Amino acid sequence: MVCEIIEEIHEECGVFGVYHAEDSASLTYYGLHALQHRGQEGCGIATMNGECLTAYKGKGLVSEVFRDEQIQALQGEYAIGHVRYSTAGGNEIENVQPLIANLEKHKFAVVHNGQIVNAKELRIELEKKGSIFQGSSDSEIILHLIQQGKGSFSERIKQAFQRLEGAYACLVLCEEGIFAIRDHNGLRPLAYASYQDGYLISSESCAFDVMSSSKEITDVDSGEIVWFHSKGITKEYYRKPQGVHMCAMEYIYFARPDSVIDGINVHEARVATGRVMAQKDKESGVSADIVIGVPDSSTSAAIGYAKESGIPYELGLIKNRYVGRTFIQPTQKQRERGVRMKLSAIESLVSGKRIILIDDSIVRGTTSRRIVQLLKEAGAKEVHIRIGAPAITHPCFYGVDTSSFEELISARMSDAELCEYLKADSLRFMEISDLIKAYQSDALCTACFSGHYVTKLFSYGTIIQAFYESHPLK
Ligand code: SF4
Incomplete structure (x- = not known):
């Protein structure tokens, strides 16, 4: 006897990052594989090699989008990746992440899990100031806010995320390293673990287990930015944390049973x-x-x-x-x-x-x-x-x-x-x-x-x- 299922609820996405590893693209590929349950519509990886940012993305499963030649073309020691299921914006290729933008001739890339509840208001404001949006995803707002900020890149990131309301676990890749940012209510999971002489960052800890030596897991705190750079890690609260309000559905349904989220094994x-x-x-x-x-x-x-x-x-x-x-x-x-x-x-x-x-x-x-x-x-x-x-x-x-x-x-x-x-x-x-x-x-x-x-x-x-x-x- 067979039963057809046409209803399920879905998580929006999963993010994964690698700071400082020779094979960062390949590690990200395996990390995204482990997070595939969080999104199957599209995926992508961006890497940073010196000043050069390279990205590849497509619609479909990680194993369908990436072949050896794409992974080999993604050079660099820092990488971020994304698996997408769309709730805000459609599943057009423009919305598949990483999203990439220029800032004073330098490129940066953003991946985002969650939903920005003041996206409509921010988009209207940004469009009035001359921003041109490529797709319909709320994540693109982050790029424009960073572009319009002032001061150093890390200052611009703080200013941008201070404007966002809602749920987000984000990674930003740039020449200065990787920034991991979690919303100030702690609605979406984001954690990191040491790996060799660098770090792995992930929506779920199950992705760390693929790389056997990474066991010390730290959750990014609500309202915190963790900056992975050449001198180590810099942690800073960009916004007053409002406690952790982890999505209960992560424990109930979304997350893999072998993940540990905010100290709780799923x-x-x-x-x-x-x-x-x-x-x-x-x-x-x-x-x-x-x-x-x-x-x-x-x-x-x-x-x-x-x-x-x-x-x-x-x-x-x-x-x-x-x-x-x-x-x-x-x-x-x-x-x-x-x-x-x-x-x-x-x-x-x-x-x-x-x-x-x-x-x-x-x-x-x-x-x-x-x-x-x-x-x-x-x-x-x-x-x-x-x-x-x-x-x-x-x-x-x-x-x-x-x-x-x-x-x-x-x-x-x-x-x-x-x-x-x-x-x-x-x-x-x-x-x-x-x-x-x-x-x-x-x-x-x-x-x-x-x-x-x-x-x-x-x-x-x-x-x-x-x-x-x-x-x-x-
Ligand atoms: S628990 Fe909160 S974040 Fe999770 S599905 Fe329900 S409303 Fe959304």
């Missing part, structure tokens, strides 16, 4: 959410024969649930791993048209069983409904859905592609209505307090579950206002 965090869900079911007397996780991101939570409850974990659903990347597209139309991911149920395992089905989130609800149908067609007696996250009731404006209320089924339906729609026997989401308990940390952004955004939303605020006006009870 796999362990997910296992702990499974345990919390099982404790709640124990309290309310829910019982079942097997626990199944929707592969792959829910496997860790399903293991945690099984360990805590004593109910055996079974591999009841199989994911087809050889699905084309056309499935991962930025618009609903493209998603529906694209190649579909396939799931199969193992009939002999699920037939006649009461199942606890662990999933990481419900966005539009179509996938969950089909999975329930799939399991029931395979003979499941009961399907109890447990979601390792609170219900997503609000859009994200920080770099995740849930930017409207229309696509969020929990913004329109109560849990009971949703359970009925999914044709499940029961449905339970986690509470935000459960997440905090599981992660043993409240340094989280949970805006898409609560509507409490950590920044001002600028023009995006009208989306929230319009929704509340049309749904006065929300």
Whole structure:
């Protein structure tokens, strides 16, 4: 039996950098490979060799865009790279990063993960001052702000990032080295590790593990610039840090289980959410024969649930791993048209069983409904859905592609209505307090579950206002 999936949520991008290594382009290539789950639409690498900046980028997976000859042509000891999934701006080649600009006859390059919430306002201001934009990505604003700054390059970077609101983890490559910058609310991950006599910088620590000798991991702090240069590292706060509000969805869904983000191992965090869900079911007397996780991101939570409850974990659903990347597209139309991911149920395992089905989130609800149908067609007696996250009731404006209320089924339906729609026997989401308990940390952004955004939303605020006006009870 086969289930088509046409909904998933996506991270915007991943960034990777190498400071001071002979084979910087090749190391960046492997780093981007490790971050491929963060974006499949396009990728690119820029290297700096003395005063000469060289870049190569294209649409597609890292392994499709780069061949040996491209890597060999990228000379230099510093490099930055990017994998892209677009939430702001389309997936045109102009928006594929690194973005490159000139400053007084010298080139610099920028890669960015996240979303700038005051992008519209800044773009209008910059265009009035004569800036000409090549693409529609919000990341291009950073180039123009740096160009319009005053003083040394590091001064210009500080001035530029002081103007940005929202979520960003950025790397800037120039003759003076690499600058790593994280937003002052700590919404997106960015860390670095020593490597031989230089450094690696990455959205996720899983990319460091590819280069075996890099184990000392340091997170770039909120509001901090870390400058990697010929004399070592210079750290500076360009803006007063407002604490860390790490995107909870990084732990729930986006990040690789082997990554450690802000000191929390992603796999362990997910296992702990499974345990919390099982404790709640124990309290309310829910019982079942097997626990199944929707592969792959829910496997860790399903293991945690099984360990805590004593109910055996079974591999009841199989994911087809050889699905084309056309499935991962930025618009609903493209998603529906694209190649579909396939799931199969193992009939002999699920037939006649009461199942606890662990999933990481419900966005539009179509996938969950089909999975329930799939399991029931395979003979499941009961399907109890447990979601390792609170219900997503609000859009994200920080770099995740849930930017409207229309696509969020929990913004329109109560849990009971949703359970009925999914044709499940029961449905339970986690509470935000459960997440905090599981992660043993409240340094989280949970805006898409609560509507409490950590920044001002600028023009995006009208989306929230319009929704509340049309749904006065929300
Ligand atoms: S709103 Fe949700 S998806 Fe967006 S950054 Fe916050 S937790 Fe992550």
